[in-house]
Amino acid sequence: MNKQHNIVDLxxxxxxxxxxxxxxxxxxxxxxxxxxxxxxxxELLEILGILFRKDGVNQQExxxxxxxxxxxxxxxxxxxxxxxxxxxxEDQNDRRSxxxxxxxxxxxxxxxxxxxxxxxxxxxxxxxxxxxLQVALSQIQKMNENLRKQ
Numbered sequence: 001m002n003k004q005h006n007i008v009d010l011x012x013x014x015x016x017x018x019x020x021x022x023x024x025x026x027x028x029x030x031x032x033x034x035x036x037x038x039x040x041x042x043e044l045l046e047i048l049g050i051l052f053r054k055d056g057v058n059q060q061e062x063x064x065x066x067x068x069x070x071x072x073x074x075x076x077x078x079x080x081x082x083x084x085x086x087x088x089x090e091d092q093n094d095r096r097s098x099x100x101x102x103x104x105x106x107x108x109x110x111x112x113x114x115x116x117x118x119x120x121x122x123x124x125x126x127x128x129x130x131x132x133l134q135v136a137l138s139q140i141q142k143m144n145e146n147l148r149k150q
Contacts, residue, residue: 011143018140025120032116040109043068044080048102051086052110056099058091085109 026042033040040048046066050057063073077100080086085106091097102110125133 014140014143021124025124028120028123029116032120036112036116038109038112039083043076044083044085045113047076047080047100048085048106048109048113051100051102051106056089056101058097058099062100080106 029045030042033045043066047062050062050065059073059077060070062068062077063070068076077086077088081088083105084103086100087103088098089101091099
C-alpha cells in the first residue's frame with residue numbers, strides 16, 4: 001500500500017470518528033436536557049451555540065455552519081424567536097439582511113447550559129494532553145479548508 005492510500009484510509013476513519021463523536025455529544029446533551037426539563041431541541045441548541053460564541057450573526061452564516069437550507073433555517077429561527085430566545089434586527093450595513101441576536105432569555109439559557117457543556121467536554125477529553133488536542137484541531141481545520149476550496 002502506498003503512503004497516499006494509507007492517508008486516505010486514515011482520513012476516512014477520522015471522518016467517521018468525528019461523526020460518531022458528534023452523535024455522542026448530541027446524545028449526552030439530549031439526556032441532560034430531558035433530565036433538567038429544558039424545552040429545547042438539539043437543532044435549536046446548535047443555533048444558540050453559534051450565538052453564544054458570536055452574537056449578531058446573519059441567518060446565512062448560521063446555515064453555513066450547521067448545514068441547513070434556507071427554509072429550515074427560517075423555521076428554526078422563527079421557533080427561537082417565538083420562544084423569546086432570539087430577535088432579528090436590521091443589519092446596519094445591509095438593510096435587506098437581518099442579524100440574529102440573543103435576548104435576555106437566550107443569555108439566561110446560555111448560563112444554564114454552560115456547566116453541562118463544559119462537563120461534557122471535560123468527560124470527552126479525560127486523559128488527553130492539550131498539545132494533542134491542538135494538533136488534532138489544527139489538522140481538522142486544514143482538512144476543512146482543503147474541502148472548502150473545491
